[in-house]
Amino acid sequence: MNIESASSFEARVARHAALADPARLRIVDLLTLGDFSPTELQAELGMSSNLLAHHLRTLEDAGLATRHRSEGDKRRSYLRLAAGALDGLVPGAVQSAERVLFVCTRNSARSQLAAALWRHASSIPSISAGTHPAEHIAPGAVEAARRHGLDLPSQAPRSLDEVAGAADFVVTVCDSAHEELAGLGGIHWSIPDPLRLGTDEAFDTTFEDIARRVTDLAPRVTAA
Structure with a gap:
C-alpha cells in the first residue's frame, strides 16, 4: 500500500483550508477561466487592495496560484492557476x-x-x-x-x-x-x-x- 507522505498531506490540507474562504474560492473560480491582474481581481470582487493582497498571498502559499510579470505593461503582474492546483476538483460549465x-x-x-x-x-x-x-x-x-x-x-x-x-x-x-x-x-x-x-x-x-x-x-x- 502506498502511504501519502506527511508533506503531501499537509499541502493538501493547506489547499482545502485556502479554498474554505468564500473570497478565495471565488478567486480560484475566476483563475480556472484565465489569468487576472490584481487590479482586475479587485474590480471583479469589489474588495480593498490590502484584503485582496492577503487572499492572494494565502493562495500562493497554498500552491494554488502563481504570478508573473506582464510582457506588455511591466508594472503589471498576472495571477494564474498553478498546474495541478485543482486535481480531483472539477469546475462546472460556465x-x-x-x-x-x-x-x-x-x-x-x-x-x-x-x-x-x-x-x-x-x-x-x-x-x-x-x-x-x-x-x-x-x-x-x-x-x-x-x-x-x-x-x-x-x-x-x-x-x-x-x-x-x-x-x-x-x-x-x-x-x-x-x-x-x-x-x-x-x-x-x-x-x-x-x-x-x-x-x-x-x-x-x-x-x-x-x-x-x-x-x-x-x-x-x-x-x-
Missing part, C-alpha cells in the same frame, strides 16, 4: 458560445496554436486573429505543431476587425493584446511569447501550456 475567438498581437503563433488545438478538443468552431497581424505564421509555431502531430492552417494572419463577430467568446492569449482590448470581455490566458526566445523549447513550452488550457476549458464551454 459559458455558452457560437464560436471561440483566440486573439494575440501578431496572430502568428499563440492564437494560431490555440485555435488549432481547440478544433481537436471541441465541436464548437474556433478562429484566431491579431490586433496587429504579422505577414505570416511564425515558422517556429508551425514546426512545434508538427512535432506534436498538429498541422497549422496555411493562411496568413488576420486582423481582429476582419474576423470578430458579436457572438464570439474571446480568449486573449497575449498580455499586450489583452491590455490593448481592455473592456472587450471574454477571458485572458497570460502566455509568454515564444518568439522572444525563438527556440524549439520555447515553442514547445507554449504549445504544451495552450494545450493544457484548451483541454481544461473545452468541456466547460457549451454550444450556444
